[in-house]
Amino acid sequence: MPMTNMQNRDKKIPLSNRMQSILAMLQQEKLSHGKIPCVADIGCDHAFVSMACVRDGLAERVIAMDVRKGPLSIAQTHIQEYGFEKSVETRLSNGFEAIEPGEATWAVLAGMGGELMKTILQNGKAHLDAGIGLILQPQSEPQAVRSYLQEERYIIIDEDFLREDGKFYTIIKAIKNTETKKLPQMDNVELKYGPALLRKENPVFQEYLLEEQHKMQELQNRLSLQDTVSSKRRRKELEEELLLLARAMTWNHG
Structure with missing residues (x-):
């Protein structure tokens, strides 16, 4: 007898430590401000984070996007396999292109180089101007990402740092500064190593x-x-x- 969608949802979603760290940051947001109406998962890969967002009650819905048809097709297969078709939508998109400013309140960008991430953020400036929250996991050049966030009046409110498969990874959580007063600028140490990480006692x-x-x-x-x-x-x-x-x-x- 075939499994129903609800039974499919009971299947374990394979999540790496990086994915779990991203979800933990979204969990913080839910605890502070309630369930997130919509998350945009940009470069969604297998859509595991997208599905876990809904499964864990962090978001009402997720828009899972990728610039390549192949990965998006794999994501669609997983979404159907796990029974999340009603709450996780897929869109072929180069960065933010396939969503309207304000449609998503938070965006996840993970698993890409820092310079590419910066380019996607620059091209999606209308979304940044609208104040979308950001969870970012640059594979490289986190300094370039932090520098651009500062230019766009974003405040880094949390960071995580972990080691997985022999490599180090940074995860950044940032929100738009809505106050008119000038923000204190990050110095070279904070830009390179992360203002939130410097304040933490993270053993990794x-x-x-x-x-x-x-x-x-x-x-x-x-x-x-x-x-x-x-x-x-x-x-x-x-x-x-x-x-x-x-x-x-x-x-x-x-």
């Missing part, structure tokens, strides 16, 4: 800082054996990077 983040320090010092030692213009320039850059890193490591200690 501390582990990352130590590993970065070790790698930089090793490279510095190797470069000290070379006497070229490029090696001297790189040593100078490393000195500056190590100074920023030292500030990050002692951020909560005055």
